[in-house]
Amino acid sequence: EAGVTQSPTHLIKTRGQQATLRCSPISGHTSVYWYQQALGLGLQFLLWYDEGEERNRGNFPPRFSGRQFPNYSSELNVNALELEDSALYLCASSPGLGDAEEQQYFGPGTRLTVT
Amino acid sequence: AQSVSQHNHHVILSEAASLELGCNYSYGGTVNLFWYVQYPGQHLQLLLKYFSGDPLVKGIKGFEAEFIKSKFSFNLRKPSVQWSDTAEYFCAVNGYNNNDMRFGAGTRLTVKP
Numbered sequence A: 001e002a003g004v005t006q007s008p009t010h011l012i013k014t015r016g017q018q019a020t021l022r023c024s025p026i027s028g029h030t031s032v033y034w035y036q037q038a039l040g041l042g043l044q045f046l047l048w049y050d051e052g053e054e055r056n057r058g059n060f061p062p063r064f065s066g067r068q069f070p071n072y073s074s075e076l077n078v079n080a081l082e083l084e085d086s087a088l089y090l091c092a093s094s095p096g097l098g099d100a101e102e103q104q105y106f107g108p109g110t111r112l113t114v115t
Numbered sequence B: 001a002q003s004v005s006q007h008n009h010h011v012i013l014s015e016a017a018s019l020e021l022g023c024n025y026s027y028g029g030t031v032n033l034f035w036y037v038q039y040p041g042q043h044l045q046l047l048l049k050y051f052s053g054d055p056l057v058k059g060i061k062g063f064e065a066e067f068i069k070s071k072f073s074f075n076l077r078k079p080s081v082q083w084s085d086t087a088e089y090f091c092a093v094n095g096y097n098n099n100d101m102r103f104g105a106g107t108r109l110t111v112k113p
Helices: none
Strands: A004-006 A009-013 A017-022 A031-038 A042-050 A051-059 A064-068 A074-078 A087-094 A110-114 B003-006 B010-014 B019-021 B021-028 B031-038 B044-050 B055-059 B064-068 B075-080 B087-095 B108-110
Touching: A004 A087, A004 B064, A009 B003, A017 A087, A017 A110, A031 B021, A042 A074, A042 B087, A042 B108, A051 A064, A051 B055, A064 B087, A074 A087, A087 B031, B003 B087, B003 B108, B010 B019, B031 B075, B044 B055, B044 B064, B075 B087
Parallel strands: A009 A110, B010 B108
Antiparallel strands: A004 A017, A017 A074, A031 A042, A031 A087, A042 A051, A064 A074, A087 A110, B003 B021, B019 B075, B021 B075, B031 B044, B031 B087, B055 B064, B064 B075, B087 B108
16 A cells, blocks of 8 residues: 655745645545644644645644645645745645544655755 | 643663653643654654553554543653664644644654664
8 A cells, every 4th residue: 555645855945936745645545634844843733634625724824825636635835935934844644534533644755945 | 722742852762771751732622642753764653542441552662651631641651772763753642523633842762772
């Protein structure tokens, strides 16, 4: 069974540009989560999608947005990039909506560097 | 929303030493608790989880954690660590109904051979 995949592996952008990160969940999983892992800050919850809808978002400004496609893959968009957006962005998936007992399965991450 | 604090940023142990990593959470309702581990160069993966029943939970690779509701704690333990346990460990809490996983800042464990 293929795990969660993310692309690209690395992304280098300049301040003010937009970044698009992509995630494919495990087959059969409908929930996708995005996290930011900045140095020394652990994982910060960004967004949760299920069945194509945004279900919850963390404490991030609106320039962090995303969507989930009918095949449950997802993309995260970061507009007007700032230097402090440099981080590892992790995507995770889980089987379904509202089952908080389910573990999340993580992808390898996309390393975003903003210069 | 819930929050998680991990007390130790970096722990250094010798092989065969005992390990306890602290985790405290803040949440007013029923919670599900997790410990994830990230080995060097690998994905985050689940070590163990608690959602109900016996508060002493056993996970993979000899790890266990104890949920103490009165202390809002979910500390991770291992009686005898190995060099291969060198990794970063994250405690996480998910509110029962909101599926809004919050992670602690992580504890980096270095085990000296």
